[in-house]
Amino acid sequence: MKRRTLSVLVHNSPGVLNRVAGLFSRRGYNIESLNVGMTDNPELSCLTILVDADPASIEQVTKQLHKLIDVIKISDITEEATVDRELVLFKVRADSPIRAEIMQIASIFRARIVDFGRRSLIIEVTGDHQKINAIEQSLKPFGIMEMIRTGVISMVRGKS
Amino acid sequence: MELTGAQIVIRCLQEEGVEVVFGYPGGAVLPLYDEIYKANLNHILTRHEQAAAHAADGYARATGRIGVCITTSGPGATNAVTGIANAHMDSVPMVVFTGQVAVGLLGRDSFQEADITGITLPITKHSYLVKDVRDLARIIKEAFYIAGTGRPGPVVIDLPRDISVAKTEFEYPRSVNLRGYRVLKKVNMLQVNQAAKLINEAQKPLLYMGGGVVASNAAAEIRALVEKACLPVTSTLMGLGGFPGDHRLFLGMLGMHGTRSANYAVCECDCLIAVGARFDDRVTGLLDCFAPNAQVVHIDIDAAEIGKNVGVTVPIVGDVKMVMEQLIPKIEASSGRPEWLAMIDDWKRRYPLSYEQGNEVIKPQFVIETISEVSKGEAYITTEVGQHQMWTAQYFQFKHPRTMITSGGLGTMGFGFPAALGVQLGKPDALVFGIAGDGSFQMNSQELATAVAYNLPINIAILNNGYLGMVRQWQQMFWGGRYSHTTLRDVSPDFVKLAEAYGATGIRVSRPDEVRPAIERAIATPGPVILDFQVDPEENVYPMVPPGASLQNMLGGCELE
Numbered sequence: 126m127k128r129r130t131l132s133v134l135v136h137n138s139p140g141v142l143n144r145v146a147g148l149f150s151r152r153g154y155n156i157e158s159l160n161v162g163m164t165d166n167p168e169l170s171c172l173t174i175l176v177d178a179d180p181a182s183i184e185q186v187t188k189q190l191h192k193l194i195d196v197i198k199i200s201d202i203t204e205e206a207t208v209d210r211e212l213v214l215f216k217v218r219a220d221s222p223i224r225a226e227i228m229q230i231a232s233i234f235r236a237r238i239v240d241f242g243r244r245s246l247i248i249e250v251t252g253d254h255q256k257i258n259a260i261e262q263s264l265k266p267f268g269i270m271e272m273i274r275t276g277v278i279s280m281v282r283g284k285s
Numbered sequence: 286m287e288l289t290g291a292q293i294v295i296r297c298l299q300e301e302g303v304e305v306v307f308g309y310p311g312g313a314v315l316p317l318y319d320e321i322y323k324a325n326l327n328h329i330l331t332r333h334e335q336a337a338a339h340a341a342d343g344y345a346r347a348t349g350r351i352g353v354c355i356t357t358s359g360p361g362a363t364n365a366v367t368g369i370a371n372a373h374m375d376s377v378p379m380v381v382f383t384g385q386v387a388v389g390l391l392g393r394d395s396f397q398e399a400d401i402t403g404i405t406l407p408i409t410k411h412s413y414l415v416k417d418v419r420d421l422a423r424i425i426k427e428a429f430y431i432a433g434t435g436r437p438g439p440v441v442i443d444l445p446r447d448i449s450v451a452k453t454e455f456e457y458p459r460s461v462n463l464r465g466y467r468v469l470k471k472v473n474m475l476q477v478n479q480a481a482k483l484i485n486e487a488q489k490p491l492l493y494m495g496g497g498v499v500a501s502n503a504a505a506e507i508r509a510l511v512e513k514a515c516l517p518v519t520s521t522l523m524g525l526g527g528f529p530g531d532h533r534l535f536l537g538m539l540g541m542h543g544t545r546s547a548n549y550a551v552c553e554c555d556c557l558i559a560v561g562a563r564f565d566d567r568v569t570g571l572l573d574c575f576a577p578n579a580q581v582v583h584i585d586i587d588a589a590e591i592g593k594n595v596g597v598t599v600p601i602v603g604d605v606k607m608v609m610e611q612l613i614p615k616i617e618a619s620s621g622r623p624e625w626l627a628m629i630d631d632w633k634r635r636y637p638l639s640y641e642q643g644n645e646v647i648k649p650q651f652v653i654e655t656i657s658e659v660s661k662g663e664a665y666i667t668t669e670v671g672q673h674q675m676w677t678a679q680y681f682q683f684k685h686p687r688t689m690i691t692s693g694g695l696g697t698m699g700f701g702f703p704a705a706l707g708v709q710l711g712k713p714d715a716l717v718f719g720i721a722g723d724g725s726f727q728m729n730s731q732e733l734a735t736a737v738a739y740n741l742p743i744n745i746a747i748l749n750n751g752y753l754g755m756v757r758q759w760q761q762m763f764w765g766g767r768y769s770h771t772t773l774r775d776v777s778p779d780f781v782k783l784a785e786a787y788g789a790t791g792i793r794v795s796r797p798d799e800v801r802p803a804i805e806r807a808i809a810t811p812g813p814v815i816l817d818f819q820v821d822p823e824e825n826v827y828p829m830v831p832p833g834a835s836l837q838n839m840l841g842g843c844e845l846e
Contacts (some may be wrong), residue, residue: 188589
């Protein structure tokens with residue numbers, strides 16, 4: 126089993142997300158993360174789906190996805206050179222003695238402090254999977270009160 | 286000119302050349318039914334929405350046209366769900382209009398509201414919830430196009446009440462523009478050449494055909510290929526009729542209740558040519574042991590079917606007829622591989638389908654065989670699901686495509702009777718027999734009213750054994766003979782009186798010598814006829830591949846000396 130990244134261009138019609146997500150669950154594939162966003166064309170949306178599956182399963186799910194009328198294009202971009210980004214918000218316990226240390230960690234990861242509470246900070250960080258995992262490990266000892274991840278979006282480098 | 290949504294639906298149906306629709310009115314479709322009334326549209330009122338969907342399905346299978354049915358919102362739509370799922374599993378082209386509450390009431394748990402596009406998401410080829418009357422004509426055009434092209438299937442159009450009365454300029458689109466839906470127009474010739482090479486070089490080739498041959502209207506092409514290459518042929522349940530049942534190269538059905546010769550041929554062949562079939566578990570048995578020696582050529586219109594269950598040597602994606610036209614010229618004429626054909630003929634001789642008809646008790650197989658003989662195989666046959674369905678597949682000699690109308694994928698009890706109504710309406714001059722069990726028939730017996738109302742001369746042959754026979758057979762064979770809730774005989778209706786109560790003809794048949802005269806009488810009787818055949822209650826379907834076993838390990842169908 127390997128994590129694959131599928132980039133799926135869909136017609137922006139009501140229920141399209143339902144159709145795609147339903148297909149994965151119905152055929153027994155686990156979605157690790159799914160991100161939906163607008164594209165440069167307001168009629169189209171782009172789904173970035175991370176799924177754990179063997180190559181045969183990926184082939185099958187891709188073929189099944191192609192059968193959805195609203196699906197226009199599917200690219201398995203796992204092997205491609207891509208830029209992968211995820212945005213994560215961490216709310217970290219931060220009493221005054223340790224604030225400086227946390228802010229230092231944030232700056233190392235080029236993360237931003239977006240909320241400055243009396244007992245906590247919210248840190249915003251973008252990056253690929255590894256970077257997100259690294260900052261999470263670094264912040265853990267201070268006490269992560271909440272964490273929200275957007276899921277990954279990916280774009281193939283170069284070409285047209 | 287401005288038309289209302291309801292008027293647009295009628296106009297679109299006329300544009301699509303729809304001859305008949307099946308349906309059941311209700312609050313949310315009142316505007317539509319008012320226009321049906323005014324337009325004098327040929328609408329068949331069933332007595333249940335499930336039956337409307339099955340009737341549209343039967344009509345579509347028999348005629349090759351697109352079946353249309355209409356239900357109201359909420360329970361009307363949910364009643365049709367089984368019919369939609371049934372059509373989806375067997376790739377039947379259907380357009381289903383469901384009423385819906387007004388757009389402003391959506392999502393508020395309004396009276397008779399059901400999220401039918403949500404409910405039917407996994408069992409439709411596509412679906413639409415119409416939210417603007419200006420989209421309606423385009424949506425209907427697309428729905429018919431999607432339902433009938435590629436791998437066919439049902440499309441649902443959910444029509445809110447206020448859209449039916451809203452007005453807009455009507456213009457029927459001439460073409461569709463769907464970026465995400467392309468119908469293949471070309472075949473990959475490289476793969477056709479590879480397939481031809483494999484077939485030409487095979488020592489023990491076998492053609493395994495499915496419902497795709499029927500759906501693609503490719504029976505003549507398949508026969509041409511088979512006769513040119515001298516290929517033995519086996520068929521799935523859905524493919525029956527796609528190849529003449531009396532042809533010397535035909536081995537009968539394969540799979541769980543297939544013939545021994547067909548299943549042995551699968552186990553022995555070195556090249557399996559799968560055409561319009563999908564390697565269903567009822568066909569393959571234990572997957573790891575399926576066609577162990579064979580290189581597989583798989584021809585199917587749906588790319589997702591290729592490699593789904595079985596590894597394939599040469600895949601060809603395309604409409605069967607289109608592929609055959611390219612493939613046949615590349616196949617070398619052969620007078621047959623004598624050793625292979627001799628092996629097959631030997632199996633056929635040693636393991637024919639058989640039963641013993643005595644003088645007292647009617648064997649269900651005998652009824653099917655007699656219907657086959659009396660009708661000379663020229664009848665349209667619909668079935669329900671269970672033992673009678675398998676006996677029909679085994680003992681009726683189908684000659685023509687689209688004459689075997691059965692619920693293959695979903696296995697829907699209650700399908701056959703309403704489907705027979707649709708078949709008779711699509712083929713008014715044809716002889717139509719519905720083969721049923723006493724259990725299945727009771728699942729939609731209310732449709733006797735529809736059959737009488739439209740004076741449809743269908744003949745329903747109930748093989749009445751007083752059990753849910755197939756489940757009972759499994760209980761007998763695999764569950765220690767504990768007949769848990771499979772006995773119906775304690776309280777069963779008198780089917781003759783039931784038929785008469787609706788104004789149909791009922792005939793009870795209790796003795797073997799009455800079988801043929803009763804069938805002849807039914808055919809000669811105008812209007813619907815119910816034949817209640819009192820058959821041997823504990824007859825089993827053989828041969829049988831036990832669930833989870835390989836095709837090699839069959840039970841029953843003993844060897845002739």
